[in-house]
Amino acid sequence: MPKTFEAGAPDEGAPDQGAADQGYAVSVHNLWKSFGEQVAVAGIDLELPAGRFIGLVGPNGAGKTTTLSMVTGLLRPDDGTVLINGHDVWTDPVAVKSRIGVLPEGLRLFERLSGRELLAYTGRLRGLPGAEVDKRAAQLLDVLDLSAAQNKLVVDYSTGMRKKIGLAAALLHNPEVLFLDEPFEGVDPVSAQVIRGVLERYTRSGATVVFSSHVMELVESLCDWVAVMAAGRIVAQGPLADVRGEASSLQDAFLSLVGATERGGQDLDWLGGAR
Numbered sequence: 225m226p227k228t229f230e231a232g233a234p235d236e237g238a239p240d241q242g243a244a245d246q247g248y249a250v251s252v253h254n255l256w257k258s259f260g261e262q263v264a265v266a267g268i269d270l271e272l273p274a275g276r277f278i279g280l281v282g283p284n285g286a287g288k289t290t291t292l293s294m295v296t297g298l299l300r301p302d303d304g305t306v307l308i309n310g311h312d313v314w315t316d317p318v319a320v321k322s323r324i325g326v327l328p329e330g331l332r333l334f335e336r337l338s339g340r341e342l343l344a345y346t347g348r349l350r351g352l353p354g355a356e357v358d359k360r361a362a363q364l365l366d367v368l369d370l371s372a373a374q375n376k377l378v379v380d381y382s383t384g385m386r387k388k389i390g391l392a393a394a395l396l397h398n399p400e401v402l403f404l405d406e407p408f409e410g411v412d413p414v415s416a417q418v419i420r421g422v423l424e425r426y427t428r429s430g431a432t433v434v435f436s437s438h439v440m441e442l443v444e445s446l447c448d449w450v451a452v453m454a455a456g457r458i459v460a461q462g463p464l465a466d467v468r469g470e471a472s473s474l475q476d477a478f479l480s481l482v483g484a485t486e487r488g489g490q491d492l493d494w495l496g497g498a499r
Contacts, residue, residue, distance in 0.1 A: 251306070252304065253306075255291070257294060257302050258302055265294070267303075270451055273449060276448055277448055279449070279450045280434060281438065289328075297321065324403060325397070327407060331390050333378050334378065338376060339376065343360075350397040360398075368388040370385065370389060388415060391404075395426070401432045401434065402423075406437060407419060440473070452482070
């Protein structure tokens with residue numbers, strides 16, 4: 225069981241962690257989801273501490289996206305409970321939605337709006353005053369290096385720009401917990417570094433980031449707490465050092481945890497031979 229984390233007194237305007245359930249930003253109990261005969265998530269339990277940079281890792285098809293979709297209220301589970309800072313996702317959805325930001329993989333944006341218009345629209349949906357929306361949008365556009373493209377239609381944005389404007393929209397209302405599904409997928413190194421800097425600054429304020437990835441090197445460099453998922457189950461969770469154990473890297477620990485075998489093509493004796 226990971227240790228609980230007590231955030232220090234937040235700066236003015238930082239997310240309030242006081243509502244967290246015993247120091248956990250996210251508490252998941254016995255979460256199940258099946259699609260027909262296929263079990264995608266098999267009764268998982270998670271306790272994700274507040275104020276941490278948390279990685280949910282696993283191979284493709286492990287159930288990461290399905291799990292995050294249920295945790296954020298986008299997909300109803302077959303069974304189980306999810307608490308976000310002590311609020312139940314399904315019995316108290318309004319309280320939960322006001323406390324989280326979500327950037328799903330493959331998020332469809334309003335492409336006929338400009339970047340600035342998209343943030344203004346998002347802010348109004350969140351119930352923020354117009355002047356506050358304008359101030360926060362300008363700051364986010366500047367920090368995410370989108371000021372020059374703020375009046376360009378989103379349909380003309382590159383993949384990296386779309387990820388950044390999506391992140392800006394997810395952060396606009398200053399959520400307590402931010403959920404990101406493969407946030408660096410398809411993003412160029414420059415945009416990735418910008419996104420990384422914003423997320424590190426965000427967690428330093430006492431907020432919590434939960435992001436999924438199958439890139440172990442990225443998770444190891446960013447996260448201080450990790451949950452490993454395979455075949456719809458959580459096979460390990462805890463501080464990065466504990467999950468890594470005596471392995472030389474998180475990648476090696478991950479391969480051992482998920483039961484991966486070395487299959488380097490030894491049986492392909494014809495590949496690369498004489499033609």
